[in-house]
Amino acid sequence: MSVTPSIAPRTLVWAAAFTLTCSCAWAQTPAAADPAPSPLPDASAPQAAAQTPSLAMAASAPSAAPGLPELDPDAYFKGKMGGTFGKNVTEILPAYKRVAVAGFRVAFVTKDSATAQVRASSFLGRDTSGARMTVNAALDGVDAATMQAVADKAYANFLEQLRLAGREVVPQDELKEFLSGVQATPTSVDKPFTKEFGAQTLQLFAPTGMPLWFIHIEGPWSDRGAFDLGNWRRLGEYSKKYNAIVVTPLILVNFVSMQSSGNQSGLVARSAEADAIPGMTVNVFMSLYNSPVDEGGVQMTKGVRSNLVFGTMKEVAAEDNKAVKGVFDILGKVAGLANAGGANRATSNRVMQANSTDYRVASLDALGRATGTFAKLFEKYPAR
Numbered sequence: 001m002s003v004t005p006s007i008a009p010r011t012l013v014w015a016a017a018f019t020l021t022c023s024c025a026w027a028q029t030p031a032a033a034d035p036a037p038s039p040l041p042d043a044s045a046p047q048a049a050a051q052t053p054s055l056a057m058a059a060s061a062p063s064a065a066p067g068l069p070e071l072d073p074d075a076y077f078k079g080k081m082g083g084t085f086g087k088n089v090t091e092i093l094p095a096y097k098r099v100a101v102a103g104f105r106v107a108f109v110t111k112d113s114a115t116a117q118v119r120a121s122s123f124l125g126r127d128t129s130g131a132r133m134t135v136n137a138a139l140d141g142v143d144a145a146t147m148q149a150v151a152d153k154a155y156a157n158f159l160e161q162l163r164l165a166g167r168e169v170v171p172q173d174e175l176k177e178f179l180s181g182v183q184a185t186p187t188s189v190d191k192p193f194t195k196e197f198g199a200q201t202l203q204l205f206a207p208t209g210m211p212l213w214f215i216h217i218e219g220p221w222s223d224r225g226a227f228d229l230g231n232w233r234r235l236g237e238y239s240k241k242y243n244a245i246v247v248t249p250l251i252l253v254n255f256v257s258m259q260s261s262g263n264q265s266g267l268v269a270r271s272a273e274a275d276a277i278p279g280m281t282v283n284v285f286m287s288l289y290n291s292p293v294d295e296g297g298v299q300m301t302k303g304v305r306s307n308l309v310f311g312t313m314k315e316v317a318a319e320d321n322k323a324v325k326g327v328f329d330i331l332g333k334v335a336g337l338a339n340a341g342g343a344n345r346a347t348s349n350r351v352m353q354a355n356s357t358d359y360r361v362a363s364l365d366a367l368g369r370a371t372g373t374f375a376k377l378f379e380k381y382p383a384r
Helices: 008-027 089-095 144-164 172-180 216-221 230-242 322-334 356-380
Strands: 077-081 098-101 105-119 121-123 126-128 131-140 193-197 200-205 245-247 250-260 263-265 274-290 295-300 311-320 344-354
Touching: 077 089, 077 274, 077 356, 089 295, 089 356, 098 144, 098 172, 098 230, 105 144, 105 274, 131 250, 131 274, 144 200, 144 356, 172 230, 193 216, 216 230, 230 245, 230 274, 230 295, 250 344, 250 356, 274 311, 274 344, 274 356, 295 356, 344 356
Parallel strands: 098 245, 105 250, 105 263, 131 344
Antiparallel strands: 077 295, 105 131, 105 200, 121 126, 193 200, 245 274, 250 274, 274 295, 311 344
């Protein structure tokens, strides 16, 4: 893609800002998530007898895709064009009627972990030994074929949600030329692309028939390096060719919410607390955003969750050092040594035993809220 001098500096600033923001987003769970949503059924499943008005389906037919939730998209998504100081994405939305979904990636968390720590301290004769608590959670009972089916359905639902938002979706046939030239990541249902990032293990899927591909600034969860610019360049070229906004959502769906009291000083805390709360959540959703004249990025600022039950969390192993610490503390006290046993340490290993059918419904519920709220940006700022 030939980049004009007026765009290039903004592009570099935006790329750096987006990379930093993405890294932070993956390292942390947003503090606030949609606390108690009502079920939004999978479009392929029988409709529930009752639905709340705010999340009603767009049509009563069982084949209808999820509608647009009555959530304010500006409360859940933010985006900038051309860098940190560029225009808000919402200023560009009305300029183009067409939307091309050139990439759609769903990352399923299969393992997660949270650690809390209280640092040892000594102040004015008060000594604290500190504490550390780690909780590990793993998903069981869901295979790659189920995740692939979820990615396929979530993609189809998203295209329908964009149409419901009043936009013309670029047909998949028109995307063939672009997709045939991307540098794709090798993957298959039997061997999905797996990535470890921070405390999480992820399996990433693109819809069937669409290659899994990434760009250079998506390194934390991809196989692209900092100088792999080919896919990124093509996005700008094809945005002009389609005369459309081009989006490339990457969405993380997690089976658990990890909680931690964080890293604190022994001067203000005595115990470390960590937990794993079952529940399907989407708290990372980011997308490149290309128009024929500029580019930027959009990311989720507030997560959404499903309250549908899809399995049972069980503790399979636990250990702590209470007994050993107690002995050494006693011996140390005799010798005049405070906290000779060191910090309190505990680890809990848990497994989420999921029913694959229920997992599919719950994950599509959470994904439908996320993609629907994103699509509502296009409805709230309609094409002129």
